[in-house]
Amino acid sequence: QVQLVESGGGLVQAGDSLGLSCAASGRTFSRNAMYWIRQAPQKEREFVAAISWSGGSTYYADSVKGRFTISRDNAKNTVNLQMNSLKVEDTAVYYCAADSGSFRPVVIRTTGYDYWGQGTQVTVSS
Numbered sequence: 001q002v003q004l005v006e007s008g009g010g011l012v013q014a015g016d017s018l019g020l021s022c023a024a025s026g027r028t029f030s031r032n033a034m035y036w037i038r039q040a041p042q043k044e045r046e047f048v049a050a051i052s053w054s055g056g057s058t059y060y061a062d063s064v065k066g067r068f069t070i071s072r073d074n075a076k077n078t079v080n081l082q083m084n085s086l087k088v089e090d091t092a093v094y095y096c097a098a099d100s101g102s103f104r105p106v107v108i109r110t111t112g113y114d115y116w117g118q119g120t121q122v123t124v125s126s
Contacts, residue, residue, distance in 0.1 A: 002026035002115045004096045009120030014088055016124075020081040022096030022117055030074040031102035036081045037110055038092035038122075045110040048094070049081060052106050059106055063089075086124045093119040 008020040022034070036048040049070040050059040058070050067086075072079040079096060099107070100114035 002029055002032055002098050004098060004115055004117035006094065006096050006117040006120040009094060009122045011123045011125065012086055014086060014124055014126050016086050017084045018086060018122060020094055020120060022079045024077045024079065029077050032098045033104055033106045034072060034079040035097040035113065036070060037095045037097055040092040047108055047110050050106045050108065051079065053103055057106065059108060088124050088126050091122060091124050093121050095119045
C-alpha cells in the first residue's frame with residue numbers, strides 16, 4: 001500500500017517557476033512507477049509526467065516538455081515536479097499517482113491508477 005500527499009501548489013504569474021512535491025508512505029514506494037496528472041475546471045484529466053521505479057526513465061506530455069522536470073528521491077520517499085516557464089494553460093489541480101506492484105513499467109494514461117493523492121492547486125495568471 002502507498003499513500004500520497006501533494007504539496008507546493010500556489011498562485012504565480014506566467015513565466016514563473018513552481019515546485020511540487022509528493023510525499024509517499026508505504027514499503028513499496030521505491031519499486032513503484034510514479035505519475036503527475038492534472039485536471040483543469042471543465043476539462044478532462046491530462047497526463048503530465050511519469051518516472052520509472054528506478055528513476056532512470058522519465059516521460060512528459062508534449063505540452064510540458066522542456067519546461068517541467070519530474071524526479072524522485074527514494075531515500076526520502078518523495079517524487080517532485082519542477083515547473084518552469086509556467087503558462088496560463090498550466091492552471092489545474094495537480095495529482096500525484098502511482099501503480100501498485102513492484103517493478104511495473106510506466107504506462108501513459110489518465111485513469112486506472114491504484115493510488116492517488118488529494119491534489120494541489122496551481123494557478124497561473126497572465
